[in-house]
């Protein structure tokens with residue numbers, strides 16, 4: 001018995017982005033990360049442009065700032081684990097007010113049971129979105145505790161390494177730096193959408209040409225479209241990319257996440273060109289993933305460990321994907337992804353998100369460096385990371 005005696009919840013606001021001389025920002029847009037989905041004002045070139053103000057107080061207190069909700073769970077033996085998710089401003093009170101009272105006093109080693117308790121208690125209003133993100137953070141922290149208790153890295157608990165190192169791709173625009181680090185794969189934050197018409201098609205092709213020029217003709221190219229394209233625009237871009245002989249591997253989330261049939265139709269159109277269609281970043285649990293797989297809506301499944309239910313749930317998702325011969329490349333960057341990827345035959349490729357500056361500290365310390373386009377995972381017990389309390393602006397969440 002490793003009784004859970006303490007659950008601390010922290011909100012972190014991402015530090016302001018400081019432009020570094022000679023370093024291109026990861027994302028070519030005024031806002032960062034999730035905000036772009038909601039405040040389409042920040043992506044005026046997409047098809048749908050709304051004059052929506054920043055979601056102040058919902059996702060972030062500071063326009064342009066991202067953040068994280070972090071949970072630190074401690075057992076009666078003094079062993080602690082960390083888990084995190086996005087949406088700090090609303091995930092933190094949910095974890096504090098709903099999940100914390102549920103899990104205090106339970107055995108931290110009974111991860112499968114705790115997941116089920118959290119899911120069932122919240123199922124009348126949960127099952128997707130924010131609730132599952134909160135559950136994901138708790139689940140990840142419990143795996144960290146399990147590893148530390150056993151004295152083993154989490155990848156060992158998941159079955160051990162199936163490869164020595166993981167091939168990674170870089171999402172962003174800082175191509176010279178990626179080339180320097182040996183990357184041979186880049187995901188382009190789509191610079192334009194259907195709202196930009198023919199000019200938008202050209203801008204996307206130019207972006208891929210830049211990747212080929214800097215990272216090499218053999219570098220794999222992917223596009224992240226943030227649910228902002230449509231079928232016609234996607235087909236036009238892909239035809240141009242093929243005409244130019246560019247090495248495009250996948251088009252990610254071109255349509256709204258719920259448009260399962262639309263992704264399926266696009267797959268039928270793009271696969272004959274040798275281009276894959278991917279989605280799943282905004283899907284939740286084994287049941288959401290099953291829908292995408294059963295509908296044959298995605299060539300590669302991209303469920304996010306911090307969103308879709310944590311390490312416990314991604315294992316189930318990967319098992320189902322494996323039975324259907326679908327590769328899983330989890331969305332996002334961090335130790336949970338690296339431990340899962342290095343121990344899964346079904347996940348031979350992982351995403352990395354580099355920071356604006358090579359010496360900018362991360363929310364979690366201890367992540368392995370990218371060497372020649374690959375990363376290895378150290379054998380530190382647990383997830384092998386420590387919370388960086390100095391990252392951005394930290395606030396401990398207090399009830400009431």
Ligand SMILES: [Mg+2]
Pocket residue numbers: 224225226252253281331
């Ligand atoms: Mg994406």
